[in-house]
Amino acid sequence: MDNLIFAAEVFVNGLMAGVLYSLVAIGFVLIYKASGIFNYAQGVMALFSALTLVGLMNGQVPFGHLINAIFGTQVHHFGWHLPAIVAIVLTMGVMVALAWIVQRVIFRHLINQEPIILFMATIGLAYFMEGLGDMMWGADIKKLDIGLPQGINTGIDSFTADLFGYGFFIDNLDIVATFIAAGLVVVLVAFSHYTKQGRAMRAVADDHQAALSVGVSLNFIWILVWSVAGFVALVAGIMWGTKSGVQFSLSLIALKALPVLMLGGFTSIPGAIVGGLIIGIGEKLFEFSVGPIIGGATENWFAYVLALIFLVFRPQGLFGERIIERV
């Protein structure tokens, strides 16, 4: 009985972790659907946006270390502290500028290349942005606090304590993240169904040439998509950054999102959510039940092996479009 209650707690926590994985995975799906680019840099974009947000909030001088190293000066801070909401808007501006640059400098020249070449280009982009982020804002671990509630949720704790005689530990932040993720999905769905740009985005995802022929500007749509992905990355960056500090390991959440995508299918937003939940729950339960027997830390690979086994039987994932190949 005790074990069952523990398992239930692990289950709920896995659900929450899964929501965060889905958040990253949605960013991948958006770009992939609209441009056929599998964006490995999504995780680094989350890191970069979180770094920028913290840097702006604390009034840090961008490239401060570099300037100091070259000119021998001692500039670190502008000496102001921005309110969170202003900093978020400014960071969004940076992400839009980044989307424009990425489209302009890289992917405009890679149109009609094989998907795998595009994938490798995004790995290069990820490396570049990782270096750039550290160069601009420094590589130390930073605290991100924009006023989201954190710590154990006492309501659930006492409620479950009354019910089972054992209080569940559930972080407030995870609950907030769940609601934000749900809100984000609603906003994205509404955007892509009820606005002109959203419709154009779906048209491009459906068929580039047909969209082009009815007057949709591919260039604009791609910049838009990268901006939206930047926005999703910002939300994910805020969530993960608040949870575990803004640091290099944030970029590794992309690696967590990959098996989610394989499971759910690269082309489906519901797939990303369901896949995220399955992986979140699966890896937590596996670690809880089998982990202690075989040495622990199974979270590193469980998701991948699960996705791998799954793919052998269903190569397009749960909700992916059927893969049809012709010679």
Add this chain to the structure above:
Amino acid sequence: MFYREAGDIKTSYVDDGQTFPIRLDRQLYFSALIVAWGVIPFLVDDYWANAVLLPFLIYAIAAIGLNILVGYCGQVSLGTGGFMAVGAYAVYKLMTAMPEVNILIHVFLAGGITALVGVLFGLPSLRIKGFYLAVATLAAQFFLVWLFNRVPWFYNYSASGQITAPERTIFGVVVTGANSETWATYLVCLFFVTLAALIARNLTRGAIGRQWMAIRDMDIAAEIIGVNPLSAKLGAFAVSSFFIGVSGALFFAVYLGAVEVGEVFGINKSFLVLFMIIIGGLGSILGSFAGAAFLVLLPVLLKNVLVGGLNWPTDLAAHLEFMIVGALIVIFLVAEPHGIAQLWRLAKEKLRLWPFPH
């Protein structure tokens, strides 16, 4: 004028089928071999061997291996680090279990074991392709590193969880461990590089290589004209993993001597080798060497210029290195998808007509 096939007349089938049909290529190849085998061992010192030559040679083997899989057979793999770890741990277990057997044989066996593991993780390639496969190979990367970290049998229950190479000799000369002779470690690596390049070059220009390239260009079409995708893809995985395993074994036993698996064979190693073949040239043996040389030399150069010359802090130099490597990948993919090897090919085309291009 310097580089031409005119006048280079072949009078027998043996001549016609040789590895380098053009005379200048052959001369370059043999002079490179003579310098590498006959001159450098006498000049090499500790700094050059450890900072440049050994990593270059060992990465060159890994890059050749990965190039066979990615560049020739078109199956993108991000599991290189994991497979190198298999080679390292296999050679460690063999060295400690059978001390009396020659280390060279152990390295070959380690390659063979890695080939088996590679085939196992290559099985999904029969069902999935493209970046689905790339992501699937990440499973190998994470699972293998976890396995070597968590199962004590692999590191002989040592307290630190590290593996340390015991001292082994070849013909009485110490090549592994702390007292190894620099020139001898260099020669061991060179031996395997020469062998790997020779095997790879001859595999890729023969029937097997053509099957791989057919699979790469379009696997369904290749299947229709009679290439067996099972044997071609798994064959590529096996050969590629063999080389990568050998390089991992050398990386541990000869170069580093002691290894902590998560640090040395992590995902960054996979990306590093992948970057080598992108920059060097996909589908080119020469490119594997060029890419390995480039990415081994770049950090050394940056460190000497920025930290040594301009007195920058090391972390800034490291960040700049990330930016430069990332930017180079993108630049090469945009401007010259076939890498440094293609630049060399273009130079040769120019040389054929020089100095009278019209």
